[in-house]
Amino acid sequence: MNNSFYIAWRYLQFHWGKTLLLILSIALVVFIPLGLNYLVNKGSEDLMDRAEKTPLIVGAKGSETELSLSALYFNKPKNDAVEFREVESIKEQDLGIPIPLNIEYQVKEQPIVGTTSAYFEFRNLELKEGRKMAILGECVLGVNTAKKLNAEVGGSVISSPSGAFDVAGSFPLKMTVVGILEETGTPDDEAVFTDIKTTWVISGKAHGHQDLQQVVNDTLLLNKNENRAVASPAVLSYTEITPxxxxxxxxxxxxxxxxxxxxxxxxxxxxxxxxxxxRYENNQNSVQMLVPEEVISELVDTMISIRDLLILAGVIIGIACLAILAFVFALSIKLRKAEITTMKHIGASRNFVSSVLGIEIGIVLILAIILSGILTLTMGNYGIPLIEKLIS
Amino acid sequence: MDQVGFAYSRDSFKLNIPKLSVGKSEKLGITGPSGCGKTTLLNLISGIIKQDSGSIRMGDIELNKLSSQDMKDLRLVKMGLIFQQFELLEYLNVVDNILLPFRINPILSLEAETRERARTLATSMGLGDKLKRFPANLSQGERQRVSVARALITQPELLICDEPTANLDPVNRDHILDIIASYCGENKTALVMVTHDQEILNRFDRVQDILEFSNYKDPRRHE
Known part of the structure; x- marks a missing residue:
């Protein structure tokens, strides 16, 4: 067996280019259905896991999928916003805790999530360092965001305009980083969490500026009396919230x-x-309530249907490729007829030639399977974030 | 060989050998035109093909009574084969090609002493500095020397050569023949060599014309 292995290994080593090509071809044939299956299953599990942990979502009527992906993955919202009084209305009903999410703005590529401290408790988010945001203008970063923005506790991050043509629509606000979260392996790692009121400051709904009653320069005022002062556009809003x-x-x-x-x-x-x-089902206004588990489940079903079709195609292509590979092996044996005859003439034992050929095929198959396993695991590690990136 | 008869089913060719023997240390040359059965005779002697009638013996062993595997074992242990086309394995280096008989059948085990013998043999044939080279990087003469070393490494009692010098220039031819003759002389090994080369016939103790055993008709004689 050792000698058969030695001869087989020498042959593969000498023809390393052909061997490598065979290993790669077989590895890809095995990997395509295997990797796809692993990727979709893992992706489905991750998607469902976050959806299952989120009981109900309220938002404007429109695409349920878009609303779910916005609330779960902080995708840029495509549905209209609802009014904040909807949060107060749910709170008044005393049937549950409403956690508002304002996801309109970003710091570079990282979504700013305007919410309340209830979100941290709901998702069981632990702080790696620092503290939760307490006042206007403070923010807490997901661990990946901190790395990407190269930000530390005590530093600051600046919000980006919400669009290329939104030069005056939102204020670039400098926010102080007061905490960084532990890694969770979820989209929370990618977010900039701040109080929802801070996102309203970014949107311009709230702002701060000089006390107009104290202004001595009249060019900054359009109108002023004892009760009321009207600012001119020359009054600058603050771009940073300080004590x-x-x-x-x-x-x-x-x-x-x-x-x-x-x-x-x-x-x-x-x-x-x-x-x-x-109550929301009977509601005729423009607000909807949905169960994200049901919405994501439909999305996952679609993914699985597509996966099944792709796997079927992969298996058919795989069978065709394996038939070609069998032909290649057969042709290779034919080309080695002289070598095989020499070994038989010299006195090779009955099973020696077949064991050498079998070991050669075995080594190629085993290395191909190992390679396809490595590719599948790599896909598992890097493919899921890729899918999440594609979804978002 | 005694009263050996052999015929191919595909044509009318026949070999009839009333008696042919080769003793220890004896060098027998086989000559004859192409297609008259020289290689067939070597294949019969080495047991690669079986005769239709008569008997072939090596010492006390009757070859046609051996099973296929026993015949292979005997060939490996007692016989050395050298072919015209060298038949080296392109993916094995010089040492591994020489040691091939020790790897293809468990009846011979590869020991450290065998490896040392292979190196000594290769060095004695002028291949000492080319042990790690592959056949593609050797000259014709060097390749045939490797082929000879592979046949001699098992220290056979009978050396069977099928036109081993046909593709070589006179210098390399003489070198190879000297190596073979020297080995046979030192080890009392019998030699059966097929050759077309009239210039080397004086190196043999005896020369046998295969036409005496064959029904082959030379087409040139008809013209």
């Missing part, structure tokens, strides 16, 4: 009108969940 100017920040209009992209609702119990769903 010195925090008291000057104020909201115009009714905060109940302010936007919320999605609301995660954690019902008190099953009965409360059913009551809430019933």
């Amino acid at each position: 010195e100017n925090i008291n000057s920040f104020h909201f115009h209009d009714d905060p109940g009108d302010y936007p919320v992209n999605a609301i995660i609702v954690v019902p008190n119990d099953r009965k409360s969940a059913l009551m809430l769903r019933g």
Whole structure:
């Protein structure tokens, strides 16, 4: 056996190019259905896991998938926003805890998630360092975001305009980093968490500036009397919230009108969940409540259907490729007829030639299977984030 | 060989050998035109093909009574084969090609002493500095020397050569023949060599014209 292995190994080593090509071909034939199956299963599990841990979502009527992906993966919202009074309304019903999410803005590529501290408790997010945000203008970073933005506790990050043509629509706000979260392996690692009011500051709904009653330069005022001062556009809003100017920040209009992209609702119990769903089903206005598990399940079913078709195609192609490989092996044996005859003439034992050929095929197959396993594991490690990136 | 008869089913060719023997240390040359059965005779002597009638003996062993595997074992242990086309394995280096008989059948075991013998043999044939080379990087003469070393490594009692010098220039031819003659002389090994080369016939103790045993008709004689 050792001698058969030695001769087989020498042959493969000498023809390393042909051997490598065979190993790669077989590895790919095995990997395509195997990797695809692994990827879709793992992706489905991850998708379902986050969806299952999120009981109910409220948002504007429109695409249920878009609303779910926004609330779960912080995708840029494509549905309209609902008003903040929807959060207050749910709170008043006392059937569950509403957690608002404002996901309109970003710091570079990282989504800013305007929410409340209830979100951290709901997702069991632990702090790696620092503390949770306490006042306007503070933020907590997901671990990957901290790395990508090269930010530390005590440093700051600046919000980006919400679009290329939105030069005046949102304020680039400098936010102080007060905490960094532990790694969770979820989209939370990629987010910039801040208080929802801070996102309203970014949107311009709330702002801070000089006390107009104290202004001595009249060019900054359009109108002024004892009760009211009207600022001219020359008054600059603050772009950073500091202990010195925090008291000057104020909201115009009714905060109940302010936007919320999605609301995660954690019902008190099953009965409360059913009551809430019933109320929203009968609701004729522009708000919907959905169960993300059901929405994502439909998405996963679609993925699995596509996977099954692709695997079927992969298996058919694989069978064709293996037939070609069998032909290649047969041709190779034919080309080696002189060598095989020499060994037989010299006195090779009955099974020696077949064992050498068998070991050669075995080594190629084993190395190909190992390679396809490595490719599948690599796909598992790097493919899932890729899928999540594609989804987002 | 005694009263040996052999015929191919595909044509009318026949070999009839009333008696042919070769003793220890004896060098027998076989001559004859192409296609008259020289290689067939070597194949019969080495047991690669079986005769239709008569008997072939090597010492006390009757070859046609051996099983296929026993015949292979006997060939490996007692006989050395050298072919015209060298038949080296392209993916094995010089040492591994020489040691091939020790790897293809468990009846011979590869010991450290055998490896040393292979190196000594190769060095004695002028291949000492080419032990790690592959056949593609050797000259024609060097390749045939490797082929000879592979046949001699098992220290056979009978050396069977099928036109081993046909593809070589006179210098290499004489070198190879000297090596073979020297080995046979030192080890009292019998030699049966097929050749077309009239210039080397004086090196043999006896020369046998195969036409005496064959029904082969030379087409040139008809013209």
